[in-house]
Amino acid sequence: MLRGTSDLRGYFRTNRTPIYFISPTAFNLLGIDRWVRGFSYVNYFDSFAGAHPQVFVPQERPYREFTSIEDINNYLLSHKEVLDHVAGGLALFVFFDEETEKLCEEIGLKIALPSAELRHRLDSKIVTTQLGNEAGVPSVPNRLGRASNYDELLTLADGLGDDLVVQTPYGDSGKTTFFIKGQRDWDAHAEDLVDEELKVMKRINCRAAAVEAVITRHGTVVGPVMRDLTGYPELTPYRGGWCGNDIYDDALAPEQRDRARVLTEQLGDRLAAEGYRGFFEVDYLLDVDTGELYLGELNPRLSGVTSMTSVSAGAYADMPLVLLHLAEYLDLDYELDVAELNARWARSAAADEWSQLIIKETRADVELLTAAPQTGIWRLNEDGSATFRGRGNDWHAIHEEAEAFYLQVLGEGEYRYPGADLGLLVARSRMQTDDNELTPKARQWIEAIRAQFEGIPLAPAAVVDRPHDALAFKA
Template structure:
């Protein structure tokens, strides 16, 4: 088991220039947003966390989080005045004062989150909302060049790095190369193309990786493009679902490992690193995908003292390397911990908000400082600010800022397709004796959970939505551990999953009228 004693860590030196020969002042200027218009009184720089906190309480720039649901940034509206959620799915049945969902949503035939976000930005009701609330900034988890065009037509600036830069950095192949250059090692691997299984073996042999392999395509999420290949049959099964021949692949030696994740913000002053959490991955009770992400646990024993310090330093190194690519703002890193040697390897780099942003912004560290997301916003608002990155990172690294939080993403794991008729409501639920799960009270986020007998459930799919393989049903947030140190789901977790699933009802697609439009699995 990991140690629980207080680590002895030195303060990281993240205020140095990231590129040799680049003066710090020039780097800071490059990271700032545009200057005030001529004639506008200059605003004094914000100095320190307390002034930044007060600035956001008085914020007058409308900020729109455009996403299918409010999940990733739920609760940020407690910190930022003028923060609005623009969503396609109404998890709150109209009761959340900051959530806007168009009344005329249209039919969900979207093939990606980007398509759904573009639909929202092009929606007449969203145009009316922006006209009422004012032009401002937009933040999104996923977007593309079309999103940038639509936001421009609305007069909204996307407060994120460009879609083109994000797409390039999102490639697992690019991530591997950048990690190597930053001194952040990956699991032994080789990059290349193959035409068949024999070609895969030849490529693997060239790097001495053996025949028990993990094969990844450059892009993909929730484990959908990660394949565990230990023979010809496994390769052919993966190739039947995705094109693996003639495209560049990342081929890794398969190791016994567990996954951890951390989010960070690359600011003009250096990289701020958030809490480290364990990934809940691949459990068939939660997801149909073998390597699929299904949640996270935040607690002190995710890593031991030495590993925790190393993960934070490696993340800072990645931030420095990203700065030289012109990147700034939020990013998330997955590490693979070799259960034998204890070594940390770079798994993935996600240059965006992510599924763990919800946890990052609710921990004790966030309340002692500020949610990391607010430092991201500062990079895209017309304000100058000064912070001591090393000092803040030292406080985030303190074990006293680590409390217990967990989240589960519950997906539809079957092959069947159906139309939902009943689904658990959003709010705080209670797990009672003999596994009984009951609705306790309405709530708009998980900040008011009292103990591990309560859980906040965010409904994703509701009555009238379709269930299909991999569809998100809902997300549970708990103050208790949902995964053991050995990587198994805890009894508490199983009670929650079983109890919530029992309250989901759907009509099989074969029993629907012929006129029903059934979406394809995403």
């Protein structure tokens, strides 16, 4: 019997079960190998140019056009070099499907996540809304239904006004959230909305926040509350697209932060009743005019903010929540005082500052990259330029505000195209103001990193087979 987080930490330091994070990059769980013996990464993109001892990337990677992260993961699981590398144990993914489950069963890997079928059902924004209502976690005033034209949308939205936010059930919020105010907006997005089940919401003046949690056999443990960065044209071409996070002490007012934690625990307990266990992430919308906190979106999986949760002060005071997730799927016999642990996380989770920027290609051009910034520690100079300070395995060693860790996704010899994930930057300073503007330092970092890229424009005939946007870090 392991009693509490101290015993669990000791167990993972001596763990002998191989655990693989299989994903296009190591981003979401980078640094967990510091905590868990036998933890490694199987990736498609070699962000570290072979320098990270726990990252395995197959050498033979002929050009393929992938349509999703699931496609990339299934390709890896079918690759001879990967099959020669893995040796049983657990597999973690951000995204996987039924084909992934079949491939893992064939090679003796146990997927340490709820089934693809359950995750897919819970991932629906419609189902999320319904479960939230049952759990006492309110959504922005909304209507659920269908509309084949703008007049039907207004009928469905009765009582919500004519300035509307419309979502379809599945997909990255940046690509499946539509702002409709008038016939022209409907016409621009009708192809995406007709024949879909819709969540139609009143548009509010809001701030976005996120929180991760893990459902254990002993209850739901809630991580730090952080602010989302959304829709900045300097970072993403998608108007509602997530593009980063800030953790800091007053990301929300104390009463709002406490309410977010309570609501997350309630939602976790409701998901547990559906048979779900392990990691999940919730996006909240704070109505600036009323102070009300609303459920925005549920991600039943590891997500793009797992990287921040795992490096917060709460994680170092106890341990990253991912280890509790693993304890469930390793079937460890352990005890845990969830109320006590949640109280400690509430006190310490936002005690220091961390931020991340997800840098996408925002231009309409397609280029073959001839130069790209390396993975490692960068320093922001007084003139706004950035200097490469040296390689590193993750961002845990960052101490100064003038330094940041850049993780490369697309490098020399690869294509950059509209919406492509170029890389991400992690720093120990805020990147967004209280008024939802990028800080001057954030703008300097973005410009300095983008200045490191060089490319050769492709002729129109060569653009036809450009890569698909398949690498979103969070959906």
